[in-house]
Amino acid sequence: MLDCKPIDTPMMMNHGLQTIEGEKLVDQTQYERLVGKLIYLSHTRPDLAYAVGVVSRFMHKPQSQHLEAVYRILRYLKGTPRRGVMFEKHGHLDLHAFTDADWGGYRDSRKSTSGYFTLAGGNLVTWRSKRQKVVVMSSAEAEFRGIAKGITEVLWLIKILSELGYAPKRSYKLYYDNMATIRVSENPVQHDRTKHVEIDRHFIKDSLEAKVISLPFVSIN
Known part of the structure; x- marks a missing residue:
């Protein structure tokens, strides 16, 4: 994915991801490895929390549409390498x-x-x-x-x-x-x-x- 085209959002609105009967299955080991790394990354990237939560629902039976959603997250990461949690002093603890x-x-x-x-x-x-x-x-x-x-x-x-x-x-x-x-x-x-x-x-x-x-x-x- 090093040469992939960056994208602005980690997941489409109203994505509608679900398990579809008869849909093509993908390599479960590869899918679990990718999503597992994204779960780890989401500890410092709150912008990934929802998208990663969605794709992690399909670890037991990943299909091609689910893998495409994971690839979209990777494309989003390609365009946002410097994003993270920033702590600054604002003079209050509200x-x-x-x-x-x-x-x-x-x-x-x-x-x-x-x-x-x-x-x-x-x-x-x-x-x-x-x-x-x-x-x-x-x-x-x-x-x-x-x-x-x-x-x-x-x-x-x-x-x-x-x-x-x-x-x-x-x-x-x-x-x-x-x-x-x-x-x-x-x-x-x-x-x-x-x-x-x-x-x-x-x-x-x-x-x-x-x-x-x-x-x-x-x-x-």
Whole structure:
């Protein structure tokens, strides 16, 4: 791949990758070796986290379309050799988190994927993209589970900062891109569409009322 043409993104939007019956299989050992190295690299390249998470789902039975997705990641790396995690001094230790979730994005099982990343003092410190354990019945359910995971990460970072002598003086911000979900999180009235995630909803509501976090809206555009 040394002479490959660089590309701007590690994965296509709405990629639709899945296991297709009868599709041509590729060398499993080669596929596992490539993806294994990408998993290792993603520890310092958060921009690869989602794409690598997707291609790692097919380690047991890789097909040609999956290998092409891996090659796309390599082409992206060819054009971005200097990217990584940069730590700079910004004069504060404010904590900000961003979270999002899809709904039924994994075609083989229709499970959703949620992810988050956090900034401490303006620097990226943690990030994660993970498939949810169960199939959810609505987009609201997927989104609540994603927010709940983001809040637990914020609480963990608050504890670490407090132990280091930097206890929070105000609520931290967890940004989200769905205004309807934010309103339901702040509303104590139970909604039919959130009855499957009532524990997550109350966990989010309690965190808001305790002023541990706030949920500002952020546009995806």
